[in-house]
Amino acid sequence: MSSEKFLVLDVDETLLNIEPLFFLEKFKKNYKDYAGKLIFDKYYLSPRPGVGEFIREAKKHFKLIAFSVVSKEITIRKLKALNILDNFIKIYGKEDLQNGKKSLKKIADDLNVDINNITAIDDIPESFLEQEKIIKIKSWFIGDGREDDALMAVFKDLEPNIKVFS
Numbered sequence: 001m002s003s004e005k006f007l008v009l010d011v012d013e014t015l016l017n018i019e020p021l022f023f024l025e026k027f028k029k030n031y032k033d034y035a036g037k038l039i040f041d042k043y044y045l046s047p048r049p050g051v052g053e054f055i056r057e058a059k060k061h062f063k064l065i066a067f068s069v070v071s072k073e074i075t076i077r078k079l080k081a082l083n084i085l086d087n088f089i090k091i092y093g094k095e096d097l098q099n100g101k102k103s104l105k106k107i108a109d110d111l112n113v114d115i116n117n118i119t120a121i122d123d124i125p126e127s128f129l130e131q132e133k134i135i136k137i138k139s140w141f142i143g144d145g146r147e148d149d150a151l152m153a154v155f156k157d158l159e160p161n162i163k164v165f166s
């Protein structure tokens with residue numbers, strides 16, 4: 001078994017936020033102040049502040065995996081639209097849920113790695129079967145702070161793990 005370390009990242013409201021245009025135009029009129037782009041015809045997709053820096057740093061220590069409760073195909077299109085898809089070694093989606101939940105054990109089995117070498121960050125830890133092992137991050141939505149630094153803050157919390165394991 002490999003001793004490489006893996007970091008599983010939730011997608012929606014952890015790395016990005018996507019909302020229908022009609023919703024933004026009605027309730028978050030300043031949405032164009034947020035970096036982002038139109039996607040799927042009538043949606044606006046915006047990266048969480050700091051996502052690029054976070055991914056660059058995280059990749060120095062972990063192989064990155066994305067896990068969304070949305071379909072794998074849609075997830076790939078969202079990550080591609082933000083030019084961050086190539087950073088992930090594997091993308092999991094709705095099709096991979098186990099009884100409606102994400103699973104670290106499934107990932108460990110698929111990759112043939114020790115589950116203890118897998119860490120995950122999610123704004124909804126309860127979406128995992130192993131919710132007690134998941135690092136919670138505050139959900140981020142368009143309209144929230146453009147100075148949000150929660151991703152890098154979480155990364156600093158991970159550093160003790162990095163040192164222990166490496």
Ligand SMILES: [Mg+2]
Nearest residue numbers: 010012013123
């Ligand atoms: Mg989420």
